[in-house]
Amino acid sequence: MAAERLVVIGGDAAGMSAASQARRLKGPDALEIVAFERGHFTSYSACGIPYWVGGDVEEREDLIARTPEEHRERDIDLRMRTEVTELDVAGQRVRALDRESGKTYWTGFDKLVIATGARPVRPALPGMDAAGVHGVQTLDDGQALLDSLDALRSGEGPRRAVVVGAGYIGVEMAEAMLKRGFEVTVLNRGEQPMATLDPDMGRLVHEALDGLGITTVNGAAVTKILTGRDGRVTEVVTEAGTYPADVVVLGIGVEPETALAREAGLPVGPHGGLLTDLAMRVVGHDNIWAGGDCVEVLDLVAGRTRHIALGTHANKHGQVIGSNIGGGYGTFPGVVGTAVSKVCDLEIARTGLREKDARAVGLRYVTATIESTQRAGYYPGAKPMTVKMIAELRTGRLLGVQIVGREGSAKRVDVAAVALTAGMTVEQMTALDLGYAPPFSPVWDPVLVAARKTVAAVRGAGN
């Protein structure tokens, strides 16, 4: 019997996890695996790029979980620098372009995994492609930025970095540039940094960034980037003013890379991501799976799909897809929207719905915000930790939690992530048996304190 052929488009987390898991379950006699990657790297941690740029991680190779050679040793026919340019769903084949040779060819598949990832949002503004303007989406991007910084090092005068965008990548890159010795200005289009938090919590981040020596400018949508005679960036012009820059880092988010799939007629959702079922099969296509940054995921709290580009989801997707293709069974039920980040010793976390998310899906809610410390107040290193909690009116069901604090604060959000998954009420949460010892928590864990205050808010709100 001829082996079935699995084709994988995209060689990062979702695609190669799927390939590896399928290979674990089915040997090369039963399943041929061909994987296409248009870049230079496979299976790397894009989330680690800010720490490599900042110098916490020394080598680019540290971010690579598995090299092309390692994949090939496991009987995966991995074709690097090869881009899939066309997908013929009915004909069960893809057309690939070998970027080295310029040649194209068709490859048939029995089963297909689409893991094309996301692409950075780059507004078409004047100067966006100037020298010294860098995205940080891929390892190639990171290398280009580091090369640019090395070139600057020989220059004179103050070194000024402008980071465009104040989300996770923006604030993480602000830390990285600070560590590289730059004066750092973060340009934020919105009302407060960290738009994944409510503005009241974003304000706390803003204040903490000030304290770290990072200037954040709100309402600063970029309109153009100015360059000098050498073609290199000199200033960033925004609606809020003009900011001198020796280097500009773009951290303005990503969108699903689904052009190929859309042209092939595959279904995409309101955020431009592919739509899948619980087994991660593309809706309406039994032999096509999709996962990672190119899909939309079900938000279990909001009851609708979202687009979240995050390595941990991509790995889970790959695992589920590979299991199903390999004859096993797995599902990805959805997300609750957990995210954690840090800027120096400031930690930021969120899960579930923000106030505006709740309103957008018709939920009425109450909120409560408390200040506590991550350790017992008397224990060395006790530092402030603010927790905001959102619960549904009447039922008291937990809807979301946001945390801003210092070392040891962010991962507390996992308690809320599990509670959201389990559909707990804030009243139930007040009884949770969370770990207590003075080096780890006050005798009332901050999450419990927040739950108690939210219970009072639910009761006080009546109907």
Next chain:
Amino acid sequence: MAAERLVVIGGDAAGMSAASQARRLKGPDALEIVAFERGHFTSYSACGIPYWVGGDVEEREDLIARTPEEHRERDIDLRMRTEVTELDVAGQRVRALDRESGKTYWTGFDKLVIATGARPVRPALPGMDAAGVHGVQTLDDGQALLDSLDALRSGEGPRRAVVVGAGYIGVEMAEAMLKRGFEVTVLNRGEQPMATLDPDMGRLVHEALDGLGITTVNGAAVTKILTGRDGRVTEVVTEAGTYPADVVVLGIGVEPETALAREAGLPVGPHGGLLTDLAMRVVGHDNIWAGGDCVEVLDLVAGRTRHIALGTHANKHGQVIGSNIGGGYGTFPGVVGTAVSKVCDLEIARTGLREKDARAVGLRYVTATIESTQRAGYYPGAKPMTVKMIAELRTGRLLGVQIVGREGSAKRVDVAAVALTAGMTVEQMTALDLGYAPPFSPVWDPVLVAARKTVAAVRGAGN
């Protein structure tokens, strides 16, 4: 209308939380509150004593959340150094002994809270009361130990501390004595230290203690303590050998202090703790509540009661009792048995059932143990973290988790605590949306890795 009188026996966490919460809900015109405390302090953190002894916490007063004066300012008639020596349930009165004056008197109550705490287990062995042998249960104990250490400081020669007991208090006191500059030996009666973990995880703690320069001797049940001519401890004799000691710290656990209640005919459980209903009323007595270290709590996983002396439970009990007495509503549904601790940078955590607990209640189970790191492997400070997970055979329901690792490991156990409370299966846990960023976790959180391996164990075990 004459005010009702609430009498509270015991002025630490449970008792004074109950009094404070009742006062918050009912003013002095509606509720008179009389509280008796036999010691010198109220509302203090006994869990903080090791850190005060070790020098991390400077002042004894740092451990006191609320002084007697502060309680009195809130219209609580707090009688310090006054011990309740008799409880007349039918007559609704208690007899108090003023330890200063030696006088006794009866006080009537409409409602009663018993919060008499726990007392250290002190085997009646020769030399147990020698100078230089110290418990660390109360602030008075801690002060006596510190005074003893100060006296030693003027002496000559090596300073050797022997800690009896290798549970939470034992290992925390081992750290404290290490910080005070002692050579530390921990004498452990059992097979491995930390008997609240399974022996395989206890062995990891043993190895880590070795690495920290703390000698642990297993199978070392103490038989007697020898003293010198000055009446001060010189050696500790055990079944495993004899150990020289300049100071001995007893960390051998506590048992519920319920003599008073038992003499009054109140019901106690198999562990000697008072039995209550979900509202924390003593079973069969509508006007008597009990909470804190003197009660047994329902273990939600095992389905039977346990005795756990832990400030976080005591505070919750007090809150529930005070709400119910004050005309509000609250319940304490039970515990899942979460505990966290640290010794220097070693962190230890557990929740749910150990293997032997599962066997004891008739559960059949599988286990899986994984090694990972608390941060992404490439991120600075990434250190080992071992997670053991126990799940029920067939159903795959989570039964317990144990963690031994370095900084940032212990509080991960809270994820399992919530999952246990929600009755999740390990398969459900594999899909949990836990916070991921390289400074906080590998892309697969160690808890998720453990869950995946446990899923495989459940499936592999068949029936």
